[in-house]
Amino acid sequence: MPRAADDQEVSGRVQLPERSRSPWFELTRRLLLAVGILVGTVMLVYFDREGYRDASDPANRVSLLDAIYYTTVTLSTTGYGDITPVSDQARLINAFIITPARIGFLVLLIGTTLEVLASQGREQFRIARWRNRMHDHVVVIGYGRKGRSAVEVLTRNGRSRDEIVVVDPNPAALDDAKYDKLAIVRGDATRRDSLRRAKVDDATQVIITTDRDDTNVLSTLTVRQLNPDAFIVAAVREEENVPLARQSGADSVVTSSDAVGRLLGLSSLSPNLGSVLEDLLSYGHGLEVAERELLVNEVGRQPQQLPDQVIAVIRDEKVYRYFDPVVSQLARGDQLIVVRPSQELPWAPRPGTHGEETTGEDEA
Template sequence: MHDLSSPDKREGASLVALPERVRSPWWELGRRVLAALAILVGTVLLVMIDRDGYRDAGDATLANPYGTISLVDAIYYTTVTLSTTGYGDIAPVSDQARLVNAFVITPARIAFLVLLIGTTLEVLAQRGREMFRIARWRKHMGKHVVVIGYGTKGRSAVDTLVNNGLERDHVVIVDPSPEALADAHADQLAVITGDATRRDVLRRAGIATADQVIVTTDRDDTNVLATLTVRQLNPDAFIVAAVREQENAPLIRQSGADSVIISADAVGRLLGLSTLSPTLGTVMEDLLTYGGDGLEVAERELLVNEVGVPPQSLPDQVIAVVRDEKVYRYFDPVVTLLARGDRLVVVRPAKELPWAPRPGTHNEDVAADAQEG
């Protein structure tokens, strides 16, 4: 993938760059240059082979009225002919040379001009297509996910979302670095190149209509300012933000983050667990790693036939219950019996769809019929 646009540093603007499956522009330019050279060399050879059928007014003498056509003359005649300049000092005079000019060199001249003009037209057309693609993308963009920062954490977050069913067309990356632009394009993601603490950059990402925002840059101060700006532009978005240090967590919550992940502490705890108990560390890593034949932590809706049932009696391994937007451990007396509207946080095999009911376990068809009734 290649960059279709570059940020205008003078205006501080950011540009949308959508991924596109095209060949390298250097490949396209090289191919056209080689084709033009092939036409040029081929025409020179034709003129040299039939040089006796041409008249050079500059070299004409009484003894040699046609003059002498040298290699330099052939190159000169070819360039002025293919470029349609046509000074007339060298001209075909024999019937054979005129026929070759009419049926061979004239089509070659047209092809040569098409290559030159076509390159310019293609560049203009490509820009037009890109503007159309961006306009269509903006028109259909809504309820999407904006990921601010496309480093290791940002890529992992996007992979998790995509693996759980989110379309790549509904993910927008905001990052100022060229490396992130290349990585996001390689992953077929739309990119806004710019600083996420600037309002105009976030507006280009469609932040006002975004459903969720993930803030995960390499600096806590940037995360705090970006979160504050996002919250001002979109009061309803669900914001998940990452911080490196525990002491910055309250600040980023005050800035408007709905969920805060403390990366340094999480990694430290995992390292400590792996040191004290390698087995426990392996299990925790399995829970945090997507896919494979291991385990997965997931959240799902409560089914109708599960209402009034203790969490411990369900086939899924329930570890928490979400009720009225509060999280309770499965053994909390508040959730001794499950109630309509509860959501379950469960551990299940990773090969299953994490956000869907387990097929065949909870009699979903009966539950769906009961809900419709």
């Protein structure tokens, strides 16, 4: 008997969100219903066998074998006429029970065949269409706690879930990703075929956050070979593996264990400082760290004069602290790293939300 849908998935197969139950499950369920109709009709005919006559039997008796034969040819065809109902009760049962059962039986079998074929074809069509339109997307390798948090931040900042693909070999993690309505690829991210199924060569961003540093480094190296232009963010547990991750091609490396350790140490020295840092790392309440474009009316001003608390300025792809003399006056094309209230305020609008003009739009 076919196993459940999750057990049928093989390594590297693409799964799209909101997939219906396995067609083989539906086939088995419908076959059981058909057998139920068949058995029920056999018993009905056999118990009412006195109302039937068998033209091939001199005694006109209907046995259990005759009841099975009559039921199968009646439900699957219109019958051969060798066994016929003769009593009023048998004829009524044929008219109001067996005839509807015959219709239901045929519809069930034909419908099952069409449903299996249509379901498989529909899923293949969905995957083919997904492959054709999936580009400039985000690939998340590893869907543990860190991966889920990264996806949450992406979706809250405007990324559609349709633009995110999860790669993970763990069925439990993939169940979470499917529940979160994400496309998934079950497979090892250190293997090229798994990454190709996730279309990593067309991705603009790749987030690598498995539980092992060696897997993260090897995945980074494989992703970079397949896509030289993608922006890769990798997580490592140990500080000593940061240079190795960068050499493998990561554009940004986050050290999880050291970051947590620093937060714990600062919280023990100053609980208030630890609370502020935790607030900055959280999303949706309190303070928020964000990157935004420079507005036209902010050109020529000092970072300290803006309503947002500017902590860094990105100019010519380099990051400068707000007090660096190089960025003492803001110029067109600058990007700002700011600390702002998580709830958008009129005096601290995000570009594009209140009709204001950015320097990027002005240059275009």
